[in-house]
Every structure is written in structure tokens, then in C-alpha cells.
Amino acid sequence: MNKSSLYKGCLESIVLRLLKEQGRMYGYQITQEVKHLTAGELKITEGALYPLLHKLEEQGLLQTSTEKVENRIRKYYALTPAGKKESSKALVELKQFVQQLENIFKLQTAWK
Amino acid sequence: MNKSSLYKGCLESIVLRLLKEQGRMYGYQITQEVKHLTAGELKITEGALYPLLHKLEEQGLLQTSTEKVENRIRKYYALTPAGKKESSKALVELKQFVQQLENIFKLQTAWK
DNA sequence: TTATATACATAATAAAATTAGGTATAATTT
DNA sequence: AAATTATACCTAATTTTATTATGTATATAA
Known part of the structure; x- marks a missing residue:
């Protein structure tokens, strides 16, 4: 077993959480943010992330808007009310x- | 998404932990113990558990011993040194x- | 006697990830 | 100037891991 197997099944929760906190994010930004928050420990693979984002959009949980920034396209995702x-x-x-x-x-944990 | 998806990838860790704590356990006992520890929230399915136990045995992490208790067979699993x-x-x-x-x-969590 | 609990197991399928590949522009390093 | 790294999107083949369904068998409770 490798460490990363623990994360299986958490990706969707992570994405939904980050979008709720930050309002809108684009895919690459999500990968970088997670890397940053976990000090490089967790790297989201694009092969997992993009299909997930598309699925959540199709389910009506996310809505998208595309922007061109410095000649590169960014596809921003944000939560819908259902999301x-x-x-x-x-x-x-x-x-x-x-x-x-x-x-x-x-x-043993004490929640604040 | 349903709640159970979070557990994906944790089953192996859970099994290894329980066996370390309890010394030896049989499959059915593991399912019951997890159900008990989580107040019925987490139910390990046999279709996931038994193939996992067999895999861990094959990898040399577990060793088995069979006992007949009240005319029913129990297959006990215990950690090997590698396990x-x-x-x-x-x-x-x-x-x-x-x-x-x-x-x-x-x-926020405070580990004891 | 029918259902539930105990106890093992496998097979078909589905879900969710990894790995590997592709396109394209900008910035940095050699 | 050329090569590499960073940014930014994406998909396809494969693998991993679980669910669902099914099967066998004994003991106990309704």
C-alpha cells in the first residue's frame, strides 16, 4: 500500500470544500492549492481532477466561466446553489x- | 457521492490496525468490530474484506490458522513480522x- | 418453519484513481 | 538560441478497489 491510496474517495469532498472557501477556482489552481495546503504531500493528478470537474458540472453542482489571462485560457468553476x-x-x-x-x-481529537 | 466513498483506500489500514491491537481476528469478527467501533456507521462488505485478507496473506503480511468453534470454521488472521x-x-x-x-x-485538532 | 446470525467465499460489475499521452503558450535556464 | 519548466487544458487505457449479488453451511431465535 502506498500513502496516496488513503485519499481515494476524498477528492470530491476536497474540491467542493475549496470551491466553497474560495468562491471560484480553475483546475490548475486547485492542484496548486492542495499542494500548498499539504506542504507538497498531496498531489492531485489531472487525470482524476478534470473528469471529476466535468462530472460535477454535468450533475449541476458546478458552473463554469472561461477567461483568457495572459494569452492562456482558464476555466473557472464555482458552486451552484445545489453545489x-x-x-x-x-x-x-x-x-x-x-x-x-x-x-x-x-x-483522540478535540474539535474547536 | 455517498458517504462510504470516503473509506475507499482506508480498509487495508483499518485491518492492519485492528490486527495489531487484537493480535488475531477472523474475518467476520473484523466486520463486527468495525461496526461496533463506529456505532454502526461503517459496514465493511465481505466482498471487499475477504479478497483483501487473501491479498495480504499472499504478500506475507498475514498468517492464518483455522479453528473449528461450535461446529463452524473460523479462519484467524494475525500479523507476520513484516505485517x-x-x-x-x-x-x-x-x-x-x-x-x-x-x-x-x-x-483543528489537538493530538494527545 | 422461516428468518436471522454466524462464517467462509467468489464473480460480475461499477467507481475512481493512476499512468501515460496530447495540445499550446510563457517564462526561465543552460 | 535551444531546451526545460511552469502554466493550463484535456482524454484514453489500465489498474485498483469497492459494491452488489450470489453461493455454501451450521446454529439459533421468532
Whole structure:
């Protein structure tokens, strides 16, 4: 097993969370932001990210707008109202998930 | 997305952890223990568990012994020395994983 | 006697990722 | 000047990992 296998299944939650915090982001920015937040530990692969973004858009959770910045195209993603709901739900579930990992692993946490 | 997707990739870590804590366990017992530890929230499916146990045995991380209890067969699994190493590694990685989730989600935790 | 609990297992399928490849422009390094 | 790295998008083939469904068998409870 390698470390990265733990992240399987969390990518969608991460994307929804970042978009809720930052309002709008483009794909490449998401990869960089996650790398930054985790001090280089977690690298989102583009092969996972872009299909996910497209799926979430198709599901009506994200809406897009394209901009040309310094002659390069950026496709910005933002949460729709449905996406905001889903993002809140995802946060609750992630907290429960972490709590349950702590139960299993006997880690002790104090939420602030 | 449903909640259970978060667990993807954590099953191996969970199994290695439980076996380290409890010494030896059989498959059905693992499913029940996880259900108990998480108050029914996490149900390990047998279709995921048994192939995983077989894989870990094949990799030399687990060793088995079969016992007949009340006319039913139990196949006990225990960590080999290599499995113990892997289990320790998995715990470190899981702690880092949770820490990084906290970084991304701005959750704050105090480890004891 | 029918259903639930215990206990193992596999096969078909689906979901979600990795790996590898592709296009294109801008900036930096050699 | 040329090559590499960074920015920015994307898809296709494959692999990994799980779900769902199914099967066997015994013991216990409704």
C-alpha cells in the first residue's frame, strides 16, 4: 500500500470544500492549492481532477466561466446553489469520517 | 457521492490496525468490530474484506490458522513480522492523512 | 418453519484513481 | 538560441478497489 491510496474517495469532498472557501477556482489552481495546503504531500493528478470537474458540472453542482489571462485560457468553476448544499453535506460527512477513523485508530481529537 | 466513498483506500489500514491491537481476528469478527467501533456507521462488505485478507496473506503480511468453534470454521488472521512493520507504517501515514485533511478543511485538532 | 446470525467465499460489475499521452503558450535556464 | 519548466487544458487505457449479488453451511431465535 502506498500513502496516496488513503485519499481515494476524498477528492470530491476536497474540491467542493475549496470551491466553497474560495468562491471560484480553475483546475490548475486547485492542484496548486492542495499542494500548498499539504506542504507538497498531496498531489492531485489531472487525470482524476478534470473528469471529476466535468462530472460535477454535468450533475449541476458546478458552473463554469472561461477567461483568457495572459494569452492562456482558464476555466473557472464555482458552486451552484445545489453545489453549495452538497458541499455542506460533504463537510459534515468528512467530519464524521475523521471521527470514525479516530474511533478505530484510538486517536483522540478535540474539535474547536 | 455517498458517504462510504470516503473509506475507499482506508480498509487495508483499518485491518492492519485492528490486527495489531487484537493480535488475531477472523474475518467476520473484523466486520463486527468495525461496526461496533463506529456505532454502526461503517459496514465493511465481505466482498471487499475477504479478497483483501487473501491479498495480504499472499504478500506475507498475514498468517492464518483455522479453528473449528461450535461446529463452524473460523479462519484467524494475525500479523507476520513484516505485517507488524507495515501496520506501524500505516498508522503513521494515516495520522499524516488526517492531519492533511485538517489542513485542507481547516479543522483543528489537538493530538494527545 | 422461516428468518436471522454466524462464517467462509467468489464473480460480475461499477467507481475512481493512476499512468501515460496530447495540445499550446510563457517564462526561465543552460 | 535551444531546451526545460511552469502554466493550463484535456482524454484514453489500465489498474485498483469497492459494491452488489450470489453461493455454501451450521446454529439459533421468532
